[in-house]
Amino acid sequence: MDRAKTSSAEGSIGSDFLQLDVREAPPGGLADWLAGQLRAAIADGRLPVGGRLPASRVLAAELRVSRGVVTEAYQRLIDDGHAAGRGRAGTVVVAAPVLPPSPAPVRAPGKVITPSPGLAVFDEIRATPARIDLTPGVPDLTAFPRAAWLRAERAVLEELEPSHFGYGDPRGAPAMRLAVSRWLARNRGIRVDPGEIIVVAGVAQALTLVGEVLRHHGVTEIAVEDPSSLGARQHLHHCGLATPPVPVDEEGLRVASLRSPAVLLTPAHQFPMGVVLGGERRRELMSWAADGGVIVEDDYDAEHRYDRAPVPAVRSMLPEVCYTGSVSKLLAPALRVGWLLAPPRFFADLVAAKRFADLGNAVLAQLVLARLMETGELEKQLRVVRARHRRRRDAMVRALSLSVPSARVHGAAAGLHLTITFEAEVDDVALAAAALAEGVKVQPLSWHRQLPGRPGLVLGYAARTASEIAEGVELLGRLLR
Template sequence: MDRAEAAPPEGAIGSDFLQLDVRAAPPGGRADWLAGQLRAAIADGRLPVGGRLPASRVLAAELRVSRGVVTEAYRRLIDDGHAAGRGRAGTVVVAAPVSAPEPAPARPSSAVITRAPGLEVFDEIRASPARIDLTPGVPDLTAFPRAAWLRAERAVLAELEPSQFGYGDPRGAPAMRLAVSRRLARSRGIRVDPGEIIVVAGVAQALTLLGEVLRQHGVTEIAVEDPGSLGARQHLHHCGLATPPVPVDDDGAQIAALRAPAVLLTPAHQFPTGVVLGGGRRRDLMRWVAGGGIVLEDDYDAEHRYDRAPVPAVRSMLPEVCYMGSVSKLLAPALRVGWLLAPPRFRDELVAAKRFADLGNAVLAQLVLARLMENGELERQLRVVRTRHRRRRDAMIRALSAWVPTAVVHGAAAGLHLTITFDGEVDDVELAAAALAEGVKVQPLSWHRQLPGRPGLVLGYAARTATEIAEGVAVLGKLLR
C-alpha cells in the first residue's frame, strides 16, 4: 500500500478535473493510478504543455484522499519528465503528448478562392495568411477605444446589482434598448420604443431569426440585391429560403423588378456598389410595402460617410420595415452586438426565436455599450475613425489611379471599401486567387453576383495603413499587366 495513502472519508468522491473518480483505483495503488491517469491525459492532449495541475491540497480534497496521494503522483510525473515544479506557480506540464496527430495537409491559400465558394469560404479566407489584407467589411481594429471601454466597464461593474448577473430579458438589457432607441432617433431618424428593440448577435443573427420566422409565415423566398452580399445569401439559404436577384443600378435596387414576397436591402450604402437607394425608388418601395411586401433593411455602413449628406433609414419612413444594425463596422465585429426592429406582426415570434436561440445576448457587453452610447464616447469614436478611414480611402484611390488606371471605382463617397470594375477579359476570380498567392487578400466581385455583370474586385481599406494599401494595389496592378 502507498505510504501516503489513506482511506477516503465518507461522502462524494470524484473531481471535475479530468473526471477523476478514485473508486476506479485498485486497492493499495491510488498514487500509481492517479499518476497513470495524468500521463494518459498528457499523452492525448487533454493536459497541454504549459498547463497547470491543480494544487495538491485542492485535488486531494475533491478526490477525498490524503494530500500525500496527490503529491506522490505529482512527484512521479516530475521524475519521469512529464511535469515540473515551479514553486508558487505550482506543478506545470512540460512534456509534449506521446503521439501528436499528424497535421492535416495545408491547403494552398489561393485555392480558397474558387468560382463556386462554399459555406465555409469566409472562414477559410480569414484563416488564409496574407501580408496585406484588403478584405471588405472590417473597420480599423487598432482604433478600438480600449481606455473608454475599460472606464465604462468599471463604472458598470461598480453599479451592477447581483440580480443583474442572472438570466435577463431575451430582448436585451433595458438600458441597452433605451440607448439604442435614443441613438437611432438622433442619427438615423427612427423613432422607436425601446420595447420594440431586440438585441441580437449582429446582423447575421438577425437575418437567421427573420428567416426562421418568415418561413413560419409561408415566405419561401427573399429577394436580394444583385450584386449583393454573398454572406447574406448564405444565411438566408441556411434558413431554407431562395434568394432571387434584384438588379442594382446607380439609383439602387430596381424595386419594379421585385416579384418575391420579401426583399433584403442595404439602402444607405449598398453592398458592394456603394450606391444609395434614390428618392424615386424609395417611393416605389413604399407602394410595394402598401401592397403587402416585406422589407428587411440592413443599415450597412450608414455611419461611414465622407463626401455626401446623411441618408435616412428606410425604417424612418416605413414602420413596417424589419430594421437591422450593429456596432461591427463602428467598433469591432468580435463584440457580436446588434439590434433588430420588427413590426408588431412578427415581434412576438422573433422574441421567442431569440429566446430559444441563446436566452439573450451577454448583458455586461450590452451595459458597457449602452454607457458609451449615452456618454458620447461612441460618437467621439466615430469622429476619430471617420477621419482615419477617409485618409485611407484617399490613399486607395490614389494607388488605383497609379496602378489600375483603367478600372472604374464605385462607392467612394462612404463606407469601408471600394468596388472596382473592369472592361475586357479580366477573370476576377483568377485575379483574386493570384493576388492571394502574392500575399494580398481581396474578394472577387463575381462572388457577390447571381446575374451576369462586369468583373471586378471588392477592396477594403479601413483596416490597413496607407503604405500597405499602396503596396497591395501595386501587386494588383502588376498582375493585371
C-alpha cells in the same frame, strides 16, 4: 501499510494520468520511447513545471517494465534540463521543452478562393494568413476605445444590482434599447419606441431570425439586390429561403423588377457597389410595400460617410420595415451586438425566435455599450474613425489610379470598402486567388453576383495603413499586367 497506500496512489498517477501504453514502444527502444512520452506530457502541461514525476519503481510496476528503463528515461530528462533529482522529494519537472507548433489546419490559398464558394468559405478565408488583409467590412480594430470601454464597464459594475446578473429580457436590457432608440433618432432619423427594439447578436442573427419568421408566415423567397452580400444570402438559404436576384443600377435596386413577397436591401450604401437608393426608387418601394411587400433593411455601415450628406434610412419613412444595424462596423465585429426593429405583425414571433435562440444577448456588454451611447463616447469614436477611414479611402483611390488605372472605382463616398470593375475580360476569382497566394487578401466581385456582370474585386481599406494599401494594390496591378 502507509507506504503501500502511497505506492498505490503514485502508481495511479503514472498509468492513468499520463495514459502510457508500453505496447506502443518500438522493440529495444523502451527508454527512448518513455523519455519522449514524458517530454510530450511536460510540453503540453500534463506534467507541469514544479510537478513531481511518479516514483520510478511505481511507474515501472504499472508499465510492467524494469525499473532500469524508467530510471534511464528520467536521467535523460535530467540530462537535457527538463527535470532534476531532488533526493527524497523525487524527480521534479523544472523546465518545459519548446516543441515546434503543429501546422494550422488551413487550406492552401488556391483552394480557398474558388468559383463556387462553400458554406464555410468566410471561416476558411479568415483563417488563411495574409500579409495584407483587404477583406471588406472590417473597421480599424486598433482604434477600439479600450480606455473608454473600461471606464464605462467600471461605472456599470459599480451601479449594478445583484438581480442584473440573472436572466434578462430576451428583447435586450431596457437601458440598451433606450440608448439604441436615441442613437437611431440622432444618427439615422428613425423615431422608434424602445419597446419595439430587439437586441441581437449582430446583423447575421437578425437575418436568421427574420428568415425563420418569414418562413413561419408562409414566405418561401426573399429577393436580394444583385450584386449583394454572399454572406447574407448564405444566412437566408440556411433558413430555407430562396434569394432571387434583382438588378442594381446607379439608382439602386430596380424596384419595378421585384416579383417576390419580400426583399432585403442596403439602401444607404448598397453592398457591394456603394450606390444610394434614389428618391424615385424609394417612392416606388413604399408603394410596393403598401401592397403587402415585406422590406428588410440592412443599414450596415451608413454612419461612415465622407463626401456626401447623411442618407436617411428607409425605416425613417416607413415604420413597417424590418430594420437592422449593429456596432460591428463602428467598434468591432467581436462584440456581436446589433438591433432589430420589427413591425407589429412580426414582433411577437421575432421575440419568440430570439428567446429560443439564446435567451437574449449578454447583458453586461449591452449596458457598457448603452453607457457609451448615452455619454457621447460613441459619437466621439465615430468622429475619430471616420477621419482615419477617410484617409485610408483616399490612399486606396490614389493607389488604384497609379497601379490599376483601367479599373472603375465604385462606392467611394461612404463605407469601409471600394469595389472596382474591369472593362476587360478578367477572371476575378483567379485574380483573387493569385493575390492570396502572394499574401494579399481580397474578394472577387463574382462571389456576390447571381446574374452575369462585369468582373471585379471588393477591397476593404479601413483596417490597413496607407503603406499596406499601396503595397497590396500595387501587387494587384502587377498580377493584372
